[in-house]
Amino acid sequence: MDMRFDMAQNAAFPTPARICGSQCCNACVVRDRAICADLTEGDRGALSRLGRRVTLQAGQTVMWEGDDSMVVANVIEGTLKLATSTGDGREQIVGVVYASDFIGRPFGARTPHSVTALTDARLCLFPRGCFDGFAMRHGELQHRLLQRTLDDLDRTRAWMLLLGRKSAREKVATFLLDMSRRLKADGDGVIALPLSRQQIADVLGITIETVSRQMTEMKRDGIIDLVGRRGVRLINIAALETLSETV
Amino acid sequence: MDMRFDMAQNAAFPTPARICGSQCCNACVVRDRAICADLTEGDRGALSRLGRRVTLQAGQTVMWEGDDSMVVANVIEGTLKLATSTGDGREQIVGVVYASDFIGRPFGARTPHSVTALTDARLCLFPRGCFDGFAMRHGELQHRLLQRTLDDLDRTRAWMLLLGRKSAREKVATFLLDMSRRLKADGDGVIALPLSRQQIADVLGITIETVSRQMTEMKRDGIIDLVGRRGVRLINIAALETLSETV
DNA sequence: CGCCGATTTGATATACATCAACCGCAGTGG
DNA sequence: CCACTGCGGTTGATGTATATCAAATCGGCG
Structure with missing residues (x-):
């Protein structure tokens, strides 16, 4: 994986102030667009403590197609691709995700597609088991996730028309x-x-x-x-x- | 719309006994596969009272692409297609749904694709507003819906590989x-x-x-x-x- | 300035679409 | 009961958009 990126992708978020360390949601740039937006401050803190912030370089892959679903994450910054491929290496990008989007497969055993950073990126990463458990106890979170998944599905289906008929x-x-x-x-x-x-x-x-x-x-x-x-x-x-x- | 079907599609469900009338969930053939499966008997009854059973003939369309999202439904029996099309009439089927599947766009203003019966079919139909409200008060229902939507998304994305690269x-x-x-x-x-x-x-x-x-x-x-x-x-x-x- | 991978451009091949008959079965009606 | 008709499906001939193969060019970086 040796991708090079000539343009400053992340200029929009010039090293956000880490006022209270990388673990703090209060300074989070995607706080009110991500799925955690509707949580109380306390709940958000609790969720935050389940996960950790990670940095990715352009070209790095976080999850592989077919792997056990071990982690899920919020995208704090950067752009990533979701992809599947055939046995002989033909690839289809099935989604492109941006800051505030959610990635990974909650409530399921397998990750159905790979997730790879297109630009340098930062994620708020959770072990899937912990996230699932937390979500089960927090309806607001599940509702947000449902909304987002329904939107994704709509967009994905619209893209099928493009792939099949345009x-x-x-x-x-x-x-x-x-x-x-x-x-x-x-x-x-x-x-x-x-x-x-x-x-x-x-x-x-x-x-x-x-x-x-x-x-x-x-x-x-x-x-x-x-x-x-x-x-x-x-x-x-x-x-x-x-x-x-x-x- | 004049489709004809030469084979007995629905043989699997030979006129299910309507022991307590068409409004009753107890005799419902998809009761424990549909999204209402995890509801208590009481809640299921309450949900049931919000909706009504409808019968469709092969070829009938229940929802049109781009229309306001007015209703959602469980498929009790039959097969339906979800489709979108370009301005000049090219069509792409974006999904095929079977008994126990859920159709329509909850929590959203527009139906992004048409829904048409491929065989004669029976639905358990809810006004969207009522359904949304009920779902907001019943986490189990939303959880089931989320599971199902995540599965749909996985399947849809797998189909993108087919459309784009096979x-x-x-x-x-x-x-x-x-x-x-x-x-x-x-x-x-x-x-x-x-x-x-x-x-x-x-x-x-x-x-x-x-x-x-x-x-x-x-x-x-x-x-x-x-x-x-x-x-x-x-x-x-x-x-x-x-x-x-x-x- | 020169290098190297990304992109563009060109020549050719081919999978699939398009256009056009044709076939065969299921109703229909004499 | 059988010809007639209509529609879904198959088959054939031909066209074309896009893939493939190959080479030239560009743009950013050391």
Whole structure:
């Protein structure tokens, strides 16, 4: 695993103040977006004591497909991918997760996909057994987790339409729009993609060459602009929406 | 909507005894597999009173993609499909649900996909608002729903690998194995598929012709046998597993 | 400035889609 | 009872989007 990342992915969270050490939720940047948001301060502290903060480097894998489900985590900072693959090495990225998202498989024996950091990342990691137990005693937490899982399922099913029925052009257009909704553009309207071309291909179920060709073609057509390896500026969003085609 | 079904899909549930009328859970065939399984008898009765039993004919649609989420339901009997489509009519089936499964979008404003009966079916239908309220007061129910949603998500993500990275041959092999796991074969080892060729194509993200060709080819190779329009016998399961390719 | 992996570009192959008959079974009606 | 009809399914001929293979180019880093 030797990925290199040329852009400052984590600029949004410039080393958050660790006022009360790494164990404290009060200073947590995702506190009110993560699943622990609805817990009382006391309960949140109790949950916090079950887990620990860990740092990941880009390219590191936290969980492997098919492994026993040993841990779950909140993403505090960074971007990670969820992936499955066939026996002969073809990979499909089944999800991309961002700060405040939840990862891992609670209430289940196996992790059904690998989880790998795309950028440097920080997690709030819990042993699964402890987390499950805590969740069973805290309805608010389970409710939040349910909400999030239902949303994930909706988004995943929408992506099935893309994988099964859209052309390469439509796939790339949909991908770019999706990214523009999740990521903030800089002053010049340039979005820094957290994914390499190969990873984009693995998200869309096409090859790297096809991704590249579609993007340069869109650039030729004046719909987008490519800046450096990881940057895109969406020039004609309406055109992208027409291309992405889902009503 | 004029689908016709030549095989007795529902033979497994020969007009269940309605001992205490259609409103009673005690005689419910899915009582201990559905999400209400962990409720006390009293709570189950209370939930039951919020909803009503409805009968669907094959081809009828209960919910439409993008509509306000008004109802949710347990499937008592029958098979239904969940589908989304592009503006120009390409369809992707994002899920197939069976007896004891749960359908609809609780805790959310919109139904993200249509739900249509593939066979005649019976549902235990709840207004969403009432259901949500009841669920909020009953942790066991939410826990069951969470479990089920997590399982759905796992299965859906596994299907993404199929849609994005598998060949037509692999797709059909995977589909047949999946069916053989969910459906019981009759005495001769023949499985009655609940889906037409077009619907199989819409599940796998390929065309009807490709489905047909792959199946007749597998038949030529002695891997499966086709009996009538809806019947398949899996002769060489090992070969199918090799073909389906996921490790 | 030069190097190395990431990306783009080009040439070619191919799996699958598309278009078009055709077949066969299940109703239907004479 | 049998021809007729309609629809789901199969089969064939052909087209094309995308994969594959190969090489050139770029961009960031030492």
